[in-house]
Amino acid sequence: MSIIIDKRTKVIVQGITGRDGSFHAEQMKKYGTHVVGGVTPGKGGQKINGIPIFNSMAEAVAATKANTSVIYVPPPFAIDAIYEAADAGIKLIVCITEGVPANDMMPVYHYLKHRGIRLIGPNCPGLISPGKSKVGIMPGTIVKNGPIGVVSRSGTLTYEAIWALTSAGLGQTTCIGIGGDQIIGTNFIDTLQMFEADSSTKAVVMIGEIGGSDEEEAAKFVKKHMTKPVVGFIAGRSAPPGKRMGHAGAIISGGSGTAEEKVKALNGAGIPVAASPTELPTLIKAALDAKKKKVVKGKSKTKDAAKKAKPKAKSKSKPKSKPKAKAKKTAAKPKKATKPGKTAKKKSK
Amino acid sequence: MKIHEYQAKEIFAAHGIPVPQGEVAENVADAVAIAEKYGRPVMVKSQVHVGGRGKAGGVQFAENVEAARVWAQKILGMDIKGLKVNKVLITEAVDIVTEAYVGIIIDRASKAPVIMVSAAGGIDIEEVAAKTPEKIHKLAVDPILGLKAYQARELASKLYRDIGLIRQAADIIMKLYKVFWAVDASLVEINPLITTPDGKVLAIDAKLNIDDNGLYRHKEIEAMRDLDAEEPSEVAAREGDLSFVKLSGNIGCIVNGAGLAMATMDLVKYYGGDPANFLDIGGSSNPQKVLTAMRIILSDSNVRAILINIFGGITRCDDVANGIVMAYEELKPEVPIVVRLTGTNEKEALKILKKVDLESGETLDQVVKKAIELSEKEYHQVGGAV
Numbered sequence: 003m004s005i006i007i008d009k010r011t012k013v014i015v016q017g018i019t020g021r022d023g024s025f026h027a028e029q030m031k032k033y034g035t036h037v038v039g040g041v042t043p044g045k046g047g048q049k050i051n052g053i054p055i056f057n058s059m060a061e062a063v064a065a066t067k068a069n070t071s072v073i074y075v076p077p078p079f080a081i082d083a084i085y086e087a088a089d090a091g092i093k094l095i096v097c098i099t100e101g102v103p104a105n106d107m108m109p110v111y112h113y114l115k116h117r118g119i120r121l122i123g124p125n126c127p128g129l130i131s132p133g134k135s136k137v138g139i140m141p142g143t144i145v146k147n148g149p150i151g152v153v154s155r156s157g158t159l160t161y162e163a164i165w166a167l168t169s170a171g172l173g174q175t176t177c178i179g180i181g182g183d184q185i186i187g188t189n190f191i192d193t194l195q196m197f198e199a200d201s202s203t204k205a206v207v208m209i210g211e212i213g214g215s216d217e218e219e220a221a222k223f224v225k226k227h228m229t230k231p232v233v234g235f236i237a238g239r240s241a242p243p244g245k246r247m248g249h250a251g252a253i254i255s256g257g258s259g260t261a262e263e264k265v266k267a268l269n270g271a272g273i274p275v276a277a278s279p280t281e282l283p284t285l286i287k288a289a290l291d292a293k294k295k296k297v298v299k300g301k302s303k304t305k306d307a308a309k310k311a312k313p314k315a316k317s318k319s320k321p322k323s324k325p326k327a328k329a330k331k332t333a334a335k336p337k338k339a340t341k342p343g344k345t346a347k348k349k350s351k
Numbered sequence: 352m353k354i355h356e357y358q359a360k361e362i363f364a365a366h367g368i369p370v371p372q373g374e375v376a377e378n379v380a381d382a383v384a385i386a387e388k389y390g391r392p393v394m395v396k397s398q399v400h401v402g403g404r405g406k407a408g409g410v411q412f413a414e415n416v417e418a419a420r421v422w423a424q425k426i427l428g429m430d431i432k433g434l435k436v437n438k439v440l441i442t443e444a445v446d447i448v449t450e451a452y453v454g455i456i457i458d459r460a461s462k463a464p465v466i467m468v469s470a471a472g473g474i475d476i477e478e479v480a481a482k483t484p485e486k487i488h489k490l491a492v493d494p495i496l497g498l499k500a501y502q503a504r505e506l507a508s509k510l511y512r513d514i515g516l517i518r519q520a521a522d523i524i525m526k527l528y529k530v531f532w533a534v535d536a537s538l539v540e541i542n543p544l545i546t547t548p549d550g551k552v553l554a555i556d557a558k559l560n561i562d563d564n565g566l567y568r569h570k571e572i573e574a575m576r577d578l579d580a581e582e583p584s585e586v587a588a589r590e591g592d593l594s595f596v597k598l599s600g601n602i603g604c605i606v607n608g609a610g611l612a613m614a615t616m617d618l619v620k621y622y623g624g625d626p627a628n629f630l631d632i633g634g635s636s637n638p639q640k641v642l643t644a645m646r647i648i649l650s651d652s653n654v655r656a657i658l659i660n661i662f663g664g665i666t667r668c669d670d671v672a673n674g675i676v677m678a679y680e681e682l683k684p685e686v687p688i689v690v691r692l693t694g695t696n697e698k699e700a701l702k703i704l705k706k707v708d709l710e711s712g713e714t715l716d717q718v719v720k721k722a723i724e725l726s727e728k729e730y731h732q733v734g735g736a737v
Contacts, residue, residue, distance in 0.1 A: 025665075103535050103565035104535075104565075106565075108457070109494040112463075144694070156610025158606075158611040160610070185457070185459065215459070235614075237614045238617065241596075246563070248609025252609060261617075278716055280715060
């Protein structure tokens with residue numbers, strides 16, 4: 003399985019006639035994503051690469067029943083595009099655009115939150131569930147279906163990590179770039195929660211960088227709530243303070259948000275941190291092996307926890323029409339994935 | 352983007368925030384003329400983009416015109432934390448009864464502007480936050496609803512007891528919140544906000560950082576940019592649409608993507624080298640950008656080797672390779688160059704690169720180690736010749 007996007011994802015491309023929009027609409031379509039339409043005001047009724055163009059999101063959603071939008075419009079228009087998608091009834095908005103003013107993003111964040119709409123980005127590469135769907139700009143050639151969830155604040159660094167995993171035979175359930183800006187719609191904790199609930203995901207790679215304290219918060223979350231192993235990487239260990247390192251959010255300000263603090267927080271939560279992205283597969287394999295051993299040792303204790311984990315996974319990510327055999331398989335999976343030691347700890351608290 | 356105190360005060364004044372009158376001078380004669388015009392004691396304040404100006408001796412009180420001349424002479428040209436002072440602000444000196452702090456930041460956790468006030472102003476607020484956090488009062492403002500007058504009053508009442516002072520401070524906080532939105536600020540700060548013996552509340556310092564992403568709609572602020580206060584190579588990079596930060600090492604780095612650029616620098620350091628810069632050529636693979644990047648890096652005389660690391664997604668490796676060849680022909684670099692191009696159109700890229708003499712590798716770790724090795728070799732040769 004996967005998180006957030008899958009075969010049922012139906013995408014409208016906002017800004018489909020632009021240079022990036024048209025190129026990536028085609029790439030997504032080639033990958034197998036259901037790209038059901040695009041929006042460029044004034045070009046409604048035309049087609050581009052066989053994809054129908056609409057004048058507005060409202061029109062596009064009414065005609066196609068799309069549930070997702072991906073935004074490639076330039077920064078001055080990106081905020082409006084997000085509001086338009088939200089008001090048209092879209093439930094998942096992926097904003098690729100880099101350069102959106104942070105002050106504009108603050109009201110957007112709260113507006114969407116109140117309405118239960120998920121935003122990924124801005125300033126992100128989007129996401130991909132290998133073999134199912136790709137929304138954004140990640141190259142489809144480097145991913146492979148498998149058991150690892152990947153979440154990152156970066157773009158090409160994520161590709162580097164994914165490629166290292168794929169080359170080592172470790173495929174992915176879903177890879178998400180959450181964006182390099184200060185104010186982003188979806189953070190590490192949101193995605194970790196979903197990976198924890200997704201029965202196919204066996205371990206998670208989390209790629210952070212300097213600036214803010216999202217990694218520290220995520221570390222606390224992992225320690226408290228995750229049964230699946232998480233392995234990390236933090237970019238910016240050699241970055242000087244007070245300088246914006248490309249990403250708007252990658253800045254050490256007032257002495258906080260350093261890589262050192264983040265690595266410390268992750269290690270403190272039992273998350274091994276790779277020195278190089280190429281080290282990630284080794285760490286993941288080691289974490290999975292360690293986990294297997296623990297599960298074998300504590301087998302008798304896992305039943306309870308597995309029962310608890312089961313309904314969660316079911317309600318969140320399983321389609322109703324799933325064949326029986328498969329349902330059995332997924333039901334059995336959380337047993338393996340539940341760490342008996344941790345559950346016991348939680349209970350005693 | 353940072354702007355100077357005098358520029359921030361101009362913006363404050365335009366929004367009705369009371370500030371003492373003042374003017375900026377770039378030479379001693381102008382500074383003296385301003386002090387003469389005011390005909391009363393003044394402050395001579397260095398205008399540099401760094402905190403701790405006072406502690407460094409860059410802010411001085413001048414009782415009379417002669418003292419203003421002496422201080423302007425001393426401060427202009429002074430070095431404060433590596434930055435040369437090119438401008439001084441001559442501003443009326445005022446008598447201070449109390450010093451408070453008012454600031455607004457973008458808070459990443461609450462996704463809202465957070466207003467911070469403290470009666471312990473006049474000193475480094477980060478120090479107050481670290482040692483006595485209870486002295487700082489915070490309010491996260493709902494960015495959709497905006498700041499309400501009663502909220503500003505409540506914050507102001509953390510600073511003063513006198514209702515007259517509270518009203519003035521609340522008014523200043525409301526106006527500061529307007530400034531924050533009006534100029535796309537990422538930080539706006541009054542430290543200190545003072546009271547005078549005759550019961551006035553006044554902003555005698557001003558700090559304003561602007562979100563670079565908001566600059567496209569503030570031409571008036573872009574025009575305030577002080578190019579003399581910035582690293583020349585960073586100015587050149589910005590003009591070439593590259594994301595660049597100069598560092599002190601000797602291995603020049605050219606990478607696509609900010610995260611990967613940081614990770615590449617980190618690995619250089621991890622394997623014992625020292626990066627000369629952060630450089631992200633961005634998502635587009637325009638060969639011209641590679642040429643500009645090479646030119647900027649080669650202008651740094653510390654650089655002993657260049658490491659190019661490209662993970663092609665949207666960026667096409669063959670385009671980057673063409674840029675490298677262009678740079679070789681035009682710039683004739685003498686330092687060794689190590690290249691790793693992987694991803695989109697990688698094979699075509701390798702063919703193109705055969706035209707020039709450079710080292711290449713397949714993995715990130717490989718090329719980083721290679722670049723370090725070559726930088727040391729080159730370094731010893733140069734050292735040996737001396």
